[in-house]
Amino acid sequence: MKRIALLGATGSIGRQALEIIAASPELELCALSSGKTDLTELASEFGVEHFQCGGDLTPLLEASQPDLVLNAVVGFAGCRATLWALEHGVTLALANKESLVAAGELALAAKERGGGLLLPVDSEHSAIFQCLEGRTAEEVSSIVLTASGGPFRGRSRAELEHVSREQALAHPTWKMGPKITIDSATLANKGLELIEAHFLFGLPYEQIEVIVHPGSIVHSLVRFRDGAALAHLGYPDMRVPISFALSYPERAATPLEPLDLASGLTLEFEALDEETFPLVALARRAGLAGGSAPCAFSAANEVAVEAFLAKRLPFLAIAEVVERTLKQADTSLMRDIDSLVEADAAARSIAAEQLGKVSR
């Protein structure tokens, strides 16, 4: 029996994880968290004694002593839980990419001390993790992250000037929470994933490619030095990577449809339009700068996305807020969680100032 602490239980990933846990006799829920939603009913449905709404989630983890933490909180709010799991050697199934982006080096040092497993839940990183299994770093020539391209693929910058919140929330292939859906429309999500991949797989940024694949069937690829490229295929359904992380090292059965190859399935790929979607290049720059630059990238993006969702910022200005914040933020190294929290707060305050200044 694996005891699971499910953080962000009321979100898109959280609800899909609950479905998997409910169907598996080997998985037991021992803790639940949300941001604002009352959890009394859910906790009683699953017989969970430990649950918490908002705040620092580490006391919840201390009290419930899980075997595995599934971190499906959105944004920087998931950072302390990520660091707690890694420090304590508790298996971390990570959906909350923002925490690894912001805390990268601290997280890797905590993992080294804790000695536990870090299993990606992001579909691209889960795919890469599986393609890499049993291989050494020297055998890998690059990893290739696929991007659906979001709802605005093929549009020019001029065409994106007046897009609405509703248009940006209409993702063509994935059904997700609002923040990651906007991140997918701006491609900031792929930028975050680029940095996430760097920390997860220990590869330099030059060995991480991004390619647009509108069908979201190939979840990502690894190119090896012998010329072979291994890919992970499946319909876009987060229950597959969630189930993989929860049942690792085994593969549990899921009720999902197998890929119907005879249905006329085609796989299309195209280059990313970096001029229209500058956030991938900005993330790459932040990743290369290192220190707290990735933290500033993610914090500024959170502030800008929140303003866009509140209809206080136009779509194209999201990237502008991030770029201006990166120029001004102090990107020196973070020594510990306190300096990480400071770096995040400082970037947020710079980004908030920029909201009023960017072009409308």
Ligand SMILES: NC(=O)c1ccc[n+]([C@@H]2O[C@H](COP(=O)([O-])OP(=O)(O)OC[C@H]3O[C@@H](n4cnc5c(N)ncnc54)[C@H](OP(=O)(O)O)[C@@H]3O)[C@@H](O)[C@H]2O)c1
């Ligand atoms: N959705 C996907 O398909 C998908 C795919 C890959 C990766 N991810 C990543 O997984 C994470 C979750 O995404 P999602 O789409 O599931 O988001 P979501 O639907 O917005 O859910 C977010 C969860 O986090 C909780 N939360 C929000 N603010 C919080 C705070 N300040 N403190 C503690 N908990 C807080 C929410 O609680 P309330 O309900 O009470 O607000 C909710 O349970 C993100 O990092 C995302 O990038 C998601």
